[in-house]
Amino acid sequence: MKNKIKTYILALSVATASFVLGGCTKSFEDVNTDPDAFSDVPATNILANVIRNTGESFGGDIDGYGTFAGYIVKIQYLDYMSGLIPTNNTYGNRWYACYYNLTQLDELLRMTEETAEANKNIRIVARIWQNYMWSYLTDGWRDVPFSEALKGAEEAGSIVRPKYDKQEAIYPAVLKSLKDIADELAEGAGPDEVGTGDFIYEGDMEKWQKFCNSLRLRLAMRISAVAPDLAKTTIEEIANNPSRYPVIETNAENCYLTYPGAAPYWEPWYTTGYTGDKRVDNFGISDIFIDHLLEMEDPRIGKVANKANDGQYRGYQNGAASTPTPLTSISFIGDKYMNDPVGFTPFYKSCETFYILAEAAMLGYNVGITAEDAYEKAVRLSMEDNQIDAEATDAYLAGKGKWNNTKERIWWDMWVALFKENFEAWSLYRRTGIPSTNYPSLNSVYGDAHNDQPFRLPYPNNEYLYNVDNLNEALTGVKDYVWGTQMWWDKRTGVY
Numbered sequence: 001m002k003n004k005i006k007t008y009i010l011a012l013s014v015a016t017a018s019f020v021l022g023g024c025t026k027s028f029e030d031v032n033t034d035p036d037a038f039s040d041v042p043a044t045n046i047l048a049n050v051i052r053n054t055g056e057s058f059g060g061d062i063d064g065y066g067t068f069a070g071y072i073v074k075i076q077y078l079d080y081m082s083g084l085i086p087t088n089n090t091y092g093n094r095w096y097a098c099y100y101n102l103t104q105l106d107e108l109l110r111m112t113e114e115t116a117e118a119n120k121n122i123r124i125v126a127r128i129w130q131n132y133m134w135s136y137l138t139d140g141w142r143d144v145p146f147s148e149a150l151k152g153a154e155e156a157g158s159i160v161r162p163k164y165d166k167q168e169a170i171y172p173a174v175l176k177s178l179k180d181i182a183d184e185l186a187e188g189a190g191p192d193e194v195g196t197g198d199f200i201y202e203g204d205m206e207k208w209q210k211f212c213n214s215l216r217l218r219l220a221m222r223i224s225a226v227a228p229d230l231a232k233t234t235i236e237e238i239a240n241n242p243s244r245y246p247v248i249e250t251n252a253e254n255c256y257l258t259y260p261g262a263a264p265y266w267e268p269w270y271t272t273g274y275t276g277d278k279r280v281d282n283f284g285i286s287d288i289f290i291d292h293l294l295e296m297e298d299p300r301i302g303k304v305a306n307k308a309n310d311g312q313y314r315g316y317q318n319g320a321a322s323t324p325t326p327l328t329s330i331s332f333i334g335d336k337y338m339n340d341p342v343g344f345t346p347f348y349k350s351c352e353t354f355y356i357l358a359e360a361a362m363l364g365y366n367v368g369i370t371a372e373d374a375y376e377k378a379v380r381l382s383m384e385d386n387q388i389d390a391e392a393t394d395a396y397l398a399g400k401g402k403w404n405n406t407k408e409r410i411w412w413d414m415w416v417a418l419f420k421e422n423f424e425a426w427s428l429y430r431r432t433g434i435p436s437t438n439y440p441s442l443n444s445v446y447g448d449a450h451n452d453q454p455f456r457l458p459y460p461n462n463e464y465l466y467n468v469d470n471l472n473e474a475l476t477g478v479k480d481y482v483w484g485t486q487m488w489w490d491k492r493t494g495v496y
Helices: 002-022 026-030 043-058 091-111 117-141 169-185 206-220 228-239 268-273 288-297 350-362 371-385 390-398 409-418 423-430 462-464 468-476
Strands: 072-074 255-259 284-287 347-348
Touching: 043 091, 043 117, 043 255, 043 347, 091 117, 117 169, 117 206, 117 423, 169 206, 169 228, 206 228, 206 347, 206 350, 206 423, 228 350, 255 350, 288 409, 350 409, 371 390, 371 409, 409 423, 462 468
Parallel strands: none
Antiparallel strands: 072 284, 255 347
């Protein structure tokens, strides 16, 4: 897979070079007929570009969602939440990355439409990833352009200022689309090879089928408190039809993107965290994360965190008044997660499946497994993914991590397990209130106006400039850009 990414990048460079060199010819016609330039982009190259862009755009976040989720704090350039404003950078870039990816995948579907049956597999992968992008958008910003999005071209309707759809409408539509895809996959894969652009599963359609149904589980559980009937029927349908709707159940099936590991194509956290062989001392592990891991005697602590300079694990406060002295007196992000140029960007971990099933069993859903068994399976998968041996895992499950028949036990352990999948952990927090010890920056520029981490992301500034009428409707109830109206599925009280 690493070599495939390198090959793709080389091919993209050749295509770019051909276009640029062709631009030196004397006429526009010469440019368009340059024999060295690519006239058609293979569908697998489009897929490669989208997957790469997803990994680099979202996998590189450390202190944003990582701080919102309660994992990571800035220790050198302290975070006072001043960056949570409309901008076309940072979170705005991720907004554009989502819509860019959606547009690229729409083009892939358009160019293969006339040969849809012959291109069934790559079209299915494209549609699954589109739904993943839609879920990312709505869970990040809540109401977003959806039904009128991607229709700027004349033949699509010339809609350049799309309306914002309610999250309440987006979720059922995404779940329906994933259900349709799941049913198509249940009838069998197509004849085509997805190609070298599949950097995640290398064309293994059975694993894509499992990711599709696992994504359905995730989204259904997210809305279990606000659309209980849809959540229950979706989860029970999947859990009770494993041959038709298989899910991710082993770490070998994890939806992870790995990287070439050679300069400059390093894993994003490694790129951010290292200059040559020197560690960049910007990020520490938060006090609430370290404190929880220590209290629980959780063996995963040695993977998610490094020891401080005195040989102890020590977290730091979010938005402290001053930097720690010295910086090395704080635990940094563990080498497994930051000191690996190959590394990985996680989109779905197998343990998630069983945390979800454990919670579903607690809700009384018929899922074919008890909450205790599902919880213990989830913990073992997370430990295995972190290279924790069976003896330490058994000790944890017999000790502080022992099943206690509460949803809180599921959520606390899931929070630990989701480390590096920070966006998903932030969503878990917003839905469940776990970790209950989470708090916003102590020296926030907003003072005491808000007692919680952000509920959402700020819309990009270009939306204020070019789609303001539709945006203003979406902004109803929003306060200070990222607070106010909570996510549709966020039913917590007492947060503001």
